[in-house]
Amino acid sequence: MAGVPLSEKSLIEGVRRSVGRAGRSALRLGIGDDCAVLRLPMGHEALITTDFSLEGVHFRRNWHGPEVVGHRCLTRGLSDIAAMGGEPLAAFLSLALPAKLSQKWVHRFLDGLLGLAKQFGVPLAGGDTARSPGGILADIVVMGSVPKGRAVLRSGARVGDAIYVTGSLGGSAAAIDRLRTGKRASARDYSQHFRPTPRVEVGRFLRDRGWASAMIDVSDGLSTDLAHICEESGVGAEVEAGLIPLAAVGKQRRSVDLDDALHGGDDYELLFTSRGRVPATIAGVAVTKIGRVVRGRKMLLLRAGRRSELKARGWQHFRGS
């Protein structure tokens, strides 16, 4: 929270006005001092996550409108809080802007970000601004909290646990596939890509009931994120291809390809393991059993009666494209 170029002063003051010093009770002091000051709920510990949203890496200006970039930027942070079963308390935005960028773009970006922030009751409590030497650079920090010792980790999966996923997978990758071909993709037809919903309610519910033994959000793709759980828990996994909930996209609501669901990133669904039975719907979101935790360290895919190794090859944003 230093080094604010004068040219961005109006931006900061705009944010300050729209956020005010209000917000949830956790925030004691927001934008306008060296640090933000936050009070945690009694008996809670703090969760912190940081995520870049870089032009040309995580978004493209000709593919993504400013509101979409802002919405997706905060989604990345809220989704990480959800994956721990936490409550989001406040967000911090470091934002570097190219000299030629219009104020309108910035305001629409903030509209998208603050719209989602409002929906989750999360004040924008601070950050940094700078002139960017290249494209638009954003880094979102979200602080949350969780009752002491109750955060749902990646390391808690045990042999015999069932593997579940919320919502559907592959919708975001399918939108990118389409955009790459030069076609347009509307926010309505590809809402999972343009307006993802961080699963904060579901995460909180699972943590509260003690139903999730391990949890992660599907930001890098199912195969990569499941590999993270396996690695941290020291277990293997078996996934049944036929059980994976494929996102329905486009005007015809066609199902995405299995590969997009297996390896596509940025879906911001929750992937978790559980020892017991889990309802088919939590907080209005479908929850689907897709496999089980097994011995060993390998991930296997069961498809049409055949078993093959499932390699982690999560989607690496737009690099190399």
Add this chain to the structure above:
Amino acid sequence: MAGVPLSEKSLIEGVRRSVGRAGRSALRLGIGDDCAVLRLPMGHEALITTDFSLEGVHFRRNWHGPEVVGHRCLTRGLSDIAAMGGEPLAAFLSLALPAKLSQKWVHRFLDGLLGLAKQFGVPLAGGDTARSPGGILADIVVMGSVPKGRAVLRSGARVGDAIYVTGSLGGSAAAIDRLRTGKRASARDYSQHFRPTPRVEVGRFLRDRGWASAMIDVSDGLSTDLAHICEESGVGAEVEAGLIPLAAVGKQRRSVDLDDALHGGDDYELLFTSRGRVPATIAGVAVTKIGRVVRGRKMLLLRAGRRSELKARGWQHFRGS
């Protein structure tokens, strides 16, 4: 904490090894999950600050060695914690690297950052990595804590308070002045620029004794940072030019120009106001009275018996140069 490109996996694992899961007792869970988990000391509230370090804006690779960039990157965050009178608990680094950058650069950068982190007992608890579309992009987040309601704000200055500054000013701007002319500047001769020391001990001491009514770190330059205190406190200020401690730089230890001390940024000293007398040295650091808080909203400079308005024109990093 998502979207780690595979090519940076070794980097993350390197950091993980060097940081481990150890660190201070505040850190319950570090790198390797969706969020870090931290426990605050009893009766404390959380402080959060985020600061960019962008190539071409905050540093230049031909001016600043990788260790210096890493050291200065974390200094920005620790200095903000110091300015609230806080205790730093953990740091988080979002780091985007160009494809062509050598692993050696990255390791030396981390050496500089982690060296300072170790000195202040601050574990690197998380962050994000990405491929940079342009130069090297770092965003440092530091979380700290302070006893509830005891953070030293910018808004507490009252008419009649004395104005103090730690250490000396202008040393960082003098180094930039020299580098701009194409000359070399060594870390030994310009230590304030290349190896600034965040004044964490002094800040903590001032907060503990209740001696500082308002405080800020001198990151944007004395004139700009004092203006922040005046603005937030609704007061004016009178500064005596002859009292400002000028940094001594170069082999001859010559004093910097007054302009560098008034408007040069990145000194990371503390600027604070106080109602009482303050010792000349705190935690081994010189503390100098440079003026007083007055009625009104203007800042005045007293120089050779003449009074002129002091305008906030803090140094804006390297922009436009």
